[in-house]
Amino acid sequence: MSDQKLTATGRKDEGKGASRRLRRAGRIPAIIYGGSAEPQSIQLEQEKTWVASQKEWFYSSIIDLDVEGKVEKVLLRDMQRHPYKQIIMHLDFQRVNQNEAIRMSVPLHFVNGDTSPAGKAADVVIMHELTEVAIACLPGDLPLNIEVDLSTLALGDTIHLSNLVLPKGVEIPQLKLGSDHDVAVVVARHGRVEAEETAEGDEAAAEAPKAESKDASEGEEK
Known part of the structure; x- marks a missing residue:
């Protein structure tokens, strides 16, 4: 703290x-x-x-x-x-009551990404799905941030909330809600896959106005 x-x-x-x-x-x-x-x-x-x-x-x-x-x-x-x-x-x-647990959102600090297998690969993108996490602890145990070590991150790896190394006395209440709430924090994936998905999204967005314009012109002809 x-x-x-x-x-x-x-x-x-x-x-x-x-x-x-x-x-x-x-x-x-x-x-x-x-x-x-x-x-x-x-x-x-x-x-x-x-x-x-x-x-x-x-x-x-x-x-x-x-x-x-x-x-x-x-x-x-x-x-x-x-x-x-x-x-x-x-x-x-x-x-703050020093004897009562508090809930806070604290930032995530990502370290060793550049030296990880994923970070060294030219065609891999390290995606930070979260930038902060909600924790619960006594005031005396409140950390300034939670460190996320990416040193062993490789292509296809995902770091979930349950994988985070928490300081003593700190917990993530969201994890008590079930496995569906153990969301991804970091994902390493092929850069070209990311680019293809982005391009597909852009094409779909570009086609939508054209379809609407065609429907409108057909309506006018009728």
Whole structure:
């Protein structure tokens, strides 16, 4: 687990008008909820928080949130961005109980792909079917990411969720739902097969408008 730190201050004014004023002043309205305490309205500095939001840990780590000297351990649960500006509109943080299991989606890190048999073959494509995985664990066991070792991956191989090597205390709840939920994470296949399937899809898409156009012209003739 990798704890990170953010700094915030409390806020009393609420509502859309107050939030707009905060954003104009370079601040982000936010809230902390959960646990035994009441929800608390806070504000964070826009620029520093935006920089932090570009880091992977911002979304998958327990954060030490310092609110005017009082530090609470929280998880980011929701972030609203401006549709086209580099501005965070609002943040939701959930308090963490160290003795209660949490569920989080953490990123997958693929390693040794270039040195694997599949990676060395010119006509093989390594396809990443998933880029993150939902896990459950105690807060103290939360990993920053799950590493996927591709060193032995060869043509025709598939790595499933059940093949992932998980840190101690971490599990994938999806696997408890049955074998149908043991989905592929990585697949190694011939590059030319991938290209042929893509070409077939493109041809089918190109033919569809022609068929519709023919039907329409026949209708007009009638």
